[in-house]
Amino acid sequence: MALGAREDLGDARFVGIETLSDSGSTPDACVRRALTRGFDFVSVSVAIDEFATSVDPSTYPAKPLTHGDRALSGSEWSTRVVLRCSPEVERLAGAGDARGTRALNRELKWAAHVGAHAVAMNINAGDPTLIGRLLGSHVASVGETTRVWARTRMSGDKAFDDDAYRRWAATSAACDENSNVRAYLHITGAPKERREWERWLGERVAACALSVDSFVPNARGFPVLPKELQALVRAMFERGIQVVLTDYNESGVAAKKITPESVENEGERVSGDAAHSFRLYWEYLVYIFRGIEPLSEQALAEVPYRDHLQAPLQPLMDNLESVTYETFERDASKYIQYEEAVRCALLDVVDEDQEGTVMVVGAGRGPLVRASLRAAERARRKIIVYALEKNPNAIVTLQHLLVEEGWQEAVHIIPGDMRTAKLDAKADVLVSELLGSFGDNELSPECLDGAQRFLKPTGVSIPRSYESFIAPIVSAKLHDAVVACKDKKALETPYVVQFHKTFSIGGPKSVWKFEHPNHDGCIDNERYARVSWSHSEIGDISTTLHGFAAYFDSTLYNGPAGHVRCSIHPASHTMGPTGEPMFSWFPMYFPIRSPILIDSRSASSIEFVIWRRVDVHKMWYEWAVTAPSRGHVHNLNGQSYWIGL
């Protein structure tokens, strides 16, 4: 029975159980028992008698070492059962013992054979490289049917938990970050600082085993989670990560359950059925799950884009499609900012008795034309608008708008590229919406340099300036997605992404800024920047660097009449009239070829270098990590990715 009806939280609505009292039962008996108690799946031991599996697995034992497969259907195995390896076999295999390794392989192969939902192996002992090799070798040989859950731990002890995180990172590195080997986080206590657990949100976490140990009794004696673990479980649910309730800690030691005196726990007393005594815990999870804020309509629409890599647009080489314009036009918050910026600019630059000239360069299907006309009305300025557009399909729409909106007098359509179009008029205000998620990445500098010849000496550009920002992140999912492209170029391409399973190792730092109009004698739009995050900025925790998040913050206009911004920087994100964030831009993700462990014990800092390069045909970025260790330069000479001019 699911925790709730919400489907946007994915598999998080299904809860599993892992209890000592299941020992010795067949998987089908455990499944039936769990289902009647409200749970959706069980975690059970693969072996009937765990020591039996440590016999020499190269011979055929007389008795079967595991329960039969036919009592459950294939679909039940794949949705209802997680198989656990035997502790003694895990210990021997983790120590490199050959017989233990063969026995572990037999257990893993059995789990794959029946098609279990996952097979769980403890990685808290033994050599992470040996274990990572074993798990990687297994998942590579069985394909994508059965995932491996690598059981790691979180106890609330900072040093202990940091060690567990590094063991996980080492295991994952040994199997080359195989996306079918995921962490199974066994939680027995709450960390003191949020960042200690938040880093896991960027890792490949399959599920959390929540020990009854981690609960505390509330005033009425009912089991509840400490505040920090409530936040953790909520954050996991929001990322579709399942919870398994368990009555022992990760060393296999039984934990005592909390039973309020007011509750007659007849079930357990009478039947000895431990699953029943989990009821209060399960109900508490239902309470947490159902308490999660429903998503706004806009956030729901964005669910498919979470952690989904989008190749950046080629705005000059390709013409936008109608549906892309439609999507952009839907973001009221952005055009409210533009309207306000044009209004302030008109007040400052155009006299009341003059006729102002506004030039919209890249008019598309007209949203900035509309915003400019509205701004003029509010500013009580008479204006004439020139709408420059290079896309012949968008011009059809502009032509229709002229008639439909009665714009014939006020608006002139000029077909052509703003860098080369011929036009005698000069503008008081040059309005454009050429910004990309990283500010300059859609060639706004090059286009506006070309268009500024249309400006009067007193004229202004909207936007007036934009600044680019970079932040280091943990994001195994994005790294996996890039690797899955099986193309070296994919590892050297920045993507537009709605971040979801991501953790910020350090806050965004500015790399460079562009201003318009640019009156430099010789305009140079190449850039170079070096930014770093010190050990104290990172905090005293180990993390895995998977790449960098990128943002922009723009000043649309700044003058006596007002200062109008437009930003997707997390600290200054532009909000819309209904309190929803502006959604026209997702951030960008700059991947790195191999994840890098940022080890808290060596007090490492992170340093990042980035270049913006331009030649006659194209613009591209190059980037490199130079600390904690010096890596190669990504996308050298634009070999993998560039934007055509």
Place this chain on the structure above:
Amino acid sequence: MALGAREDLGDARFVGIETLSDSGSTPDACVRRALTRGFDFVSVSVAIDEFATSVDPSTYPAKPLTHGDRALSGSEWSTRVVLRCSPEVERLAGAGDARGTRALNRELKWAAHVGAHAVAMNINAGDPTLIGRLLGSHVASVGETTRVWARTRMSGDKAFDDDAYRRWAATSAACDENSNVRAYLHITGAPKERREWERWLGERVAACALSVDSFVPNARGFPVLPKELQALVRAMFERGIQVVLTDYNESGVAAKKITPESVENEGERVSGDAAHSFRLYWEYLVYIFRGIEPLSEQALAEVPYRDHLQAPLQPLMDNLESVTYETFERDASKYIQYEEAVRCALLDVVDEDQEGTVMVVGAGRGPLVRASLRAAERARRKIIVYALEKNPNAIVTLQHLLVEEGWQEAVHIIPGDMRTAKLDAKADVLVSELLGSFGDNELSPECLDGAQRFLKPTGVSIPRSYESFIAPIVSAKLHDAVVACKDKKALETPYVVQFHKTFSIGGPKSVWKFEHPNHDGCIDNERYARVSWSHSEIGDISTTLHGFAAYFDSTLYNGPAGHVRCSIHPASHTMGPTGEPMFSWFPMYFPIRSPILIDSRSASSIEFVIWRRVDVHKMWYEWAVTAPSRGHVHNLNGQSYWIGL
């Protein structure tokens, strides 16, 4: 409003309308009108005034050449509207005129810009290579957003329609069989012979325009389709192909509608609304659609496998998974045949007072053990069963079955490979289920040659023999699927496929046969065969050869007690007890690198050569087409595909 609620027929439940009376209306007006009349989408002209589009498209005309895009949302454009190119522009472009080509490109680009469901272009005039290049160039530049429907025709005149088919094949060939360029079959009359239209079932057909011309009045004066077109429409619906009702023929000439006197067609008379007068035609399509037999449970389960390429198993190199055994065991019809074969064999080979020995080689999870025990009971023979199995996971299940089914006395489990296992017992009956879809393709010959040392001199093998068959087919969808793999190896690999959008150019012909036990002094399992289909066998129609279908027909047992077969040959397919066909095997598909036009005018025959080759490590097939023209040998030396021994 869909024709019915069935979703297994895909988009076929949505019907479009294309009517002369829509000329001059805006697309949104046409959509609104069509929706109120029961239709789901409209086919409308892209241009406001078709001659206006033939002006020089390198300049910007003062007035827009097409209706605006904003009156329909992106999702309405993509589901409700098919745009038609202008006839005059099509004519000029098809003749190679430069201005016409530019104008056509502008129309195609507009359709892609708005994201229309499709853009339709007539290919019945002009040079197919010029048109194919234009369409291929267009779809390659706009990506997968908007498909091209190439309008071709079917009038019922054999020579005329064969020419249309060849024009389609040439257009498709010119754009390198681009899967986003599909046929739009404009039907004005019924072919005399079924094969004239059935060949289209193997082509990339997006939709059929069904002209009211193609209907005839029934006794009550209502429009109905002639019998052959009823079958055609039903077959199209079954393949998810949509119908568009139209009131003109493919040359643009208006067709007269059938109006029974009993129906007061007030709508049309009063409002002049032609859509309304389509009502009786639409209702007739509802009748046809709803009359299609619902799929059986088994057929429904197979829907996802239709035209879906499955890589063949590697039965010796890989161990089967539990769920694969589970699927196989579900096919009662197969084990009924096996049980009957063992029963007959026991009657013929084992005396009543003897204890017979049955050896199941490759026992898996025990279905043949069970069938053998049942057969013995029915034959009143006492038997002992040896169950040989190499998969250690399957042995676990066999061990449990021994206890659960009380088989301890009668069944001995022997772990190991049948080719090398050590065992002193000798069998009266050697039972195996090693057949693949092509008979020998899962190495049954090599395995049984190895296992026959367990047979008594009087012993028999079940199966006793199996024969392999090959048939030439039209199947653009399968060819597309192979090409989509973007790997040369994919074009040289045979696949397991449930054929759906396929047309048999000629019936299956035998290529070779294997018999067991094989008492040849030196066993040679290599084979070579050459088969051909003459022009008269193909019939006097042009077709496109996309590869070959492959089947097996096996004699499980043949003796005094009976002859038991097991076959997936279309003419002798084994049926189950409930009248459903046996479903354990789908046929195979041998692709060819490039489709070949079989031109009826040159009275071509088809000749196919195939080799079965074996070395110490592997078995593979090589194949080539040698008529109508000699092609290369596919999979030479097993370079792309082989089965490991």
